[in-house]
Amino acid sequence: MAGVPNTYDAPVHIAVIGGTGISSLPGFSLAATLDIDTPWGKPSSPVSIVTHASPSTGASIPIAFISRHGLHHELAPHEVKNQANIAALRHLGVRTIIAFSAVGSLQEEIRPRDFVVPDQIIDRTKGIRPFTFFEKGMVGHVGFGDPFDKRLAEIVRRCGHSLEGEGVTLHDKGTVICMEGPQFSTRAESNMYRTWGGSVINMSALPEAKLAREAEIGYQMICMATDYDCWRGNGEEDVNVEMVMAHMKANAENAQRFMAAVLNELTKEENGELVLAKHMEGQMRFAGAMTKKEGRGQEAEKKLQWLFPGYFE
Ligand SMILES: CSC[C@H]1O[C@H](OP(=O)(O)O)[C@H](O)[C@@H]1O
Ligand SMILES: Nc1ncnc2[nH]cnc12
Numbered sequence: 001m002a003g004v005p006n007t008y009d010a011p012v013h014i015a016v017i018g019g020t021g022i023s024s025l026p027g028f029s030l031a032a033t034l035d036i037d038t039p040w041g042k043p044s045s046p047v048s049i050v051t052h053a054s055p056s057t058g059a060s061i062p063i064a065f066i067s068r069h070g071l072h073h074e075l076a077p078h079e080v081k082n083q084a085n086i087a088a089l090r091h092l093g094v095r096t097i098i099a100f101s102a103v104g105s106l107q108e109e110i111r112p113r114d115f116v117v118p119d120q121i122i123d124r125t126k127g128i129r130p131f132t133f134f135e136k137g138m139v140g141h142v143g144f145g146d147p148f149d150k151r152l153a154e155i156v157r158r159c160g161h162s163l164e165g166e167g168v169t170l171h172d173k174g175t176v177i178c179m180e181g182p183q184f185s186t187r188a189e190s191n192m193y194r195t196w197g198g199s200v201i202n203m204s205a206l207p208e209a210k211l212a213r214e215a216e217i218g219y220q221m222i223c224m225a226t227d228y229d230c231w232r233g234n235g236e237e238d239v240n241v242e243m244v245m246a247h248m249k250a251n252a253e254n255a256q257r258f259m260a261a262v263l264n265e266l267t268k269e270e271n272g273e274l275v276l277a278k279h280m281e282g283q284m285r286f287a288g289a290m291t292k293k294e295g296r297g298q299e300a301e302k303k304l305q306w307l308f309p310g311y312f313e
Contacts (some may be wrong), residue, residue: 008032008049008062008150010039011093012277014257014266015064017085019204020102021248023067025050027256031062039089039303040083040130045071047088054267061267069205072094077181077203083130085309087138088213095277096261097212098150099221100255102248103176103200104184104229104239105191110171110200112243115258116223117156120175121147121205122196128180131207133214133288138304138312139212140288147209149218151274156220168254168274174199176223178206190231194265214288216280216305222262224248224255285311 008031016025016278028050035046045067051060066085071104089097103116110116125131134140160170178191179185181203183191193201200223212219226247229280230238248255288304289312296312304312 004030004262006034007031008092010062012062012064013093013095014061014263015066015089015094015097016263017066017068017097017099017208019100019210020073021245021252022070022100022255023071023073024048025063025065027260028052028063034092036088037178039083039306041081042088043085043088044068044075047092052263052267054269055084055264056239056268056270063263064089064092066209068105078129079289080208082206082207082211086132086208086215087219087288090215090217090307095217095280096266096275097217097219098152098156098259098266098288099208099219100259101202101221101223102206102244103202103223104227104228105192105200105225106177106198106229106231110174110225111169112225112227112247113254114169114171114225115160116159116171116174116200117153118174118200118205118223119146119148119153121209122175122193122198123178124179125206126180129207131210132277132306133211133307136298136300137291137295138288138300139290140284141290142283142287144213146215148193148220149277152218155265155271156262157264157276160222160258162261163257166257168258171199172224175257176205176221177201179203185229187230187233190229194231197255200225214284216277216283218274218277218280222258224227224251258300284308288293288312291292
């Protein structure tokens with residue numbers, strides 16, 4: 001964009017990944033648009049840096065933003081540049097990601113336009129998406145028992161509840177089924193996911209959440225229900241794109257207010273430690289260095305040195 005700087009020198013600790021229907025962060029002032037090249041290629045979109053005034057100090061805090069499906073929704077779920085997105089954000093200094101996702105509801109009580117702060121994921125992707133930074137001669141294993149960051153989730157829940165009564169309904173927990181897509185589920189699959197305890201379904205929680213964990217970044221997804229998938233049957237309309245977009249559009253203002261409330265909270269001085277994910281710092285120095293020096297793939301090692309300067313010397 002003309003006149004907007006294409007560099008940003010200070011570290012950025014907080015990022016938002018926007019999903020379907022959220023391709024920008026309106027209402028914030030744009031400080032820079034960055035065209036970042038990572039060893040895993042370019043991110044889904046240029047990285048926008050917007051600023052937000054901290055409610056506790058008044059300081060102007062930078063927030064990075066990536067549009068998961070590209071600026072014009074040109075990337076299908078299996079084409080999203082997950083490795084490059086997460087690598088670019090970590091390289092900028094990001095240690096906290098809030099990710100938005102439009103989801104189908106698998107439970108009657110989660111109604112279209114309700115928000116869910118999930119705490120679990122079931123992986124139904126098909127192994128066709130690049131899903132790790134640790135491969136090709138650099139083996140690493142990281143814990144994923146709780147795929148979301150519990151402390152971030154607490155903050156997000158508090159913010160969501162503070163908007164209740166103003167048109168926001170929030171469910172505190174839930175299991176996301178992350179399917180491959182891009183086609184929606186069959187009715188048999190949708191019913192099976194319900195028997196598994198699935199709360200909502202999307203096509204993008206993974207590998208995004210896994211890569212964030214590998215990159216030592218605290219990650220929480222905020223889901224917004226847009227449909228009841230296809231499990232209701234009996235003349236109820238099955239999910240379709242029009243339905244998803246209509247609910248996203250109708251509830252965009254609530255999604256923005258939710259996001260603003262979360263950013264308000266995360267930019268408070270008292271949350272500085274949490275935002276820096278100090279509890280995760282250094283975990284990959286050991287968990288990501290299983291491969292002895294003499295067995296390492298050189299290219300893989302170089303890529304990881306870009307991501308984690310100083311870890312794998
Ligand atoms: C347009 S419906 C399917 C699409 O919507 C969700 O996108 P996102 O998670 O990026 O908000 C879902 O995961 C699918 O990619
Ligand atoms: N029913 C559904 N299945 C998968 N992803 C979705 N995103 C929104 N609704 C969805």
